[in-house]
Amino acid sequence: MRLQMQFPIILAVATSAQIYDVSNSLTSLSGTLNTTDPTVIGNHYNYWTLTQNKTVYDLTRSDRLPVTSPKLIPMLGYRKNALIEPNRTAFITIDMQNFFLHPQLSPHASLGRAAVGPTLNLIDAFRENGMKVLWVNWGIDAYDLVTMPPSFLEGFSDNNQMNTSFCTEMGHLTQSNGNVVDLGKKLCRGSWNARPWGALDPAMVEGLAEGTDLYFNKNRLSGLWGAQTPLGLYLQESGITTLFFGGVNSDQCVWGNLIDAYFKGFDTVYVEDCAATVSPWYAEEMVRYNADSDGFLANSTYIVEALKQQKT
Ligand SMILES: *[C@@H]1O[C@H](CO)[C@@H](O)[C@H](O)[C@H]1NC(C)=O
Ligand SMILES: *[C@@H]1O[C@H](CO)[C@@H](O)[C@H](O)[C@H]1NC(C)=O
Numbered sequence: 001m002r003l004q005m006q007f008p009i010i011l012a013v014a015t016s017a018q019i020y021d022v023s024n025s026l027t028s029l030s031g032t033l034n035t036t037d038p039t040v041i042g043n044h045y046n047y048w049t050l051t052q053n054k055t056v057y058d059l060t061r062s063d064r065l066p067v068t069s070p071k072l073i074p075m076l077g078y079r080k081n082a083l084i085e086p087n088r089t090a091f092i093t094i095d096m097q098n099f100f101l102h103p104q105l106s107p108h109a110s111l112g113r114a115a116v117g118p119t120l121n122l123i124d125a126f127r128e129n130g131m132k133v134l135w136v137n138w139g140i141d142a143y144d145l146v147t148m149p150p151s152f153l154e155g156f157s158d159n160n161q162m163n164t165s166f167c168t169e170m171g172h173l174t175q176s177n178g179n180v181v182d183l184g185k186k187l188c189r190g191s192w193n194a195r196p197w198g199a200l201d202p203a204m205v206e207g208l209a210e211g212t213d214l215y216f217n218k219n220r221l222s223g224l225w226g227a228q229t230p231l232g233l234y235l236q237e238s239g240i241t242t243l244f245f246g247g248v249n250s251d252q253c254v255w256g257n258l259i260d261a262y263f264k265g266f267d268t269v270y271v272e273d274c275a276a277t278v279s280p281w282y283a284e285e286m287v288r289y290n291a292d293s294d295g296f297l298a299n300s301t302y303i304v305e306a307l308k309q310q311k312t
């Protein structure tokens with residue numbers, strides 16, 4: 001009887017020791033990494049080192065992972081430079097679609113259209129350095145439609161009803177050259193309005209054919225929301241750690257992707273001139289302010305220049 005009483009008490013002590021004494025798990029998380037080194041931030045699996053008088057953030061995780069030819073990228077924000085491993089870096093361009101950028105569909109998106117040139121330049125530079133280009137766009141299918149929340153359906157409706165929201169026919173458009181285009185279903189997978197705008201379309205087609213680029217449909221603002229998505233699985237399985245972001249709208253879909261990536265432990269770089277919004281100026285200010293504190297701010301001009309100078 002007394003033994004039976006004591007047993008649960010001993011068990012409780014042993015259990016709580018396991019819960020509260022985390023020294024063993026910290027040791028296994030630190031792996032071979034010298035976590036008493038003051039330049040190390042993180043653990044064996046995910047860490048930065050802050051080197052050269054705290055001016056360079058080394059994002060290569062080179063203690064654990066192989067490096068090819070790391071590139072030093074100058075940044076605009078309070079973190080001044082990042083050293084990146086090209087094999088684990090990708091550029092994600094979001095929603096640069098006809099629906100959001102075509103002058104007849106989105107007349108106010110002049111800033112978004114101005115981001116196309118810098119985006120194409122950055123894409124070329126990334127491809128030349130073996131860094132993946134990921135096109136992440138709205139591409140809704142029948143299942144997405146069934147499970148779509150009312151806030152989204154109403155937000156993308158022209159008349160507060162479902163009959164003008166996602167995947168409803170948008171009609172036709174006569175282009176400046178006289179060609180009539182069937183716009184297809186609104187942001188529905190495979191429709192014309194959901195394709196990349198202007199020169200971005202052939203750029204994507206070319207990149208996909210070459211294998212330098214990949215395309216991912218998304219069914220919310222973010223392509224990384226929830227437990228897992230095709231984009232998230234790709235990033236995880238290919239070991240990509242460092243993500244540069246551009247696209248439209250910067251405070252909505254770009255921000256949604258960036259903040260999810262940040263939450264999931266990726267390094268995030270907001271490329272200011274490859275992103276834009278039709279929202280008020282303070283929305284863009286919010287994105288830049290927080291992208292700076294959550295990761296890095298950059299300009300495509302300086303990235304392209306730095307990559308050119310360090311071409312191997
Ligand atoms: C770990 O880093 C500390 C601080 O820089 C240094 O004193 C120590 O020698 C390092 N240990 C190893 C095993 O390199
Ligand atoms: C770091 O900064 C100190 C003080 O400003 C300077 O004396 C030193 O040379 C710097 N070291 C490097 C590696 O830049």
Ligand SMILES: *[C@@H]1O[C@H](CO)[C@@H](O)[C@H](O)[C@H]1NC(C)=O
Nearest residue numbers: 065066067068086087088238
């Ligand atoms: C770079 O990435 C490619 C494709 O993922 C892979 O086959 C190759 O082994 C990687 N190289 C290094 C040094 O990690």
Ligand SMILES: *[C@@H]1O[C@H](CO)[C@@H](O)[C@H](O)[C@H]1NC(C)=O
Nearest residue numbers: 159161162163164165168169
């Ligand atoms: C949507 O439904 C309403 C009736 O509820 C109708 O008046 C309207 O024409 C419909 N719009 C479209 C684009 O089908």
Ligand SMILES: *[C@@H]1O[C@H](CO)[C@@H](O)[C@H](O)[C@H]1NC(C)=O
Nearest residue numbers: 076118272273299300301302
């Ligand atoms: C960023 O690059 C653009 C060109 O893409 C240039 O016009 C702009 O001045 C640059 N911004 C900064 C802050 O350097």
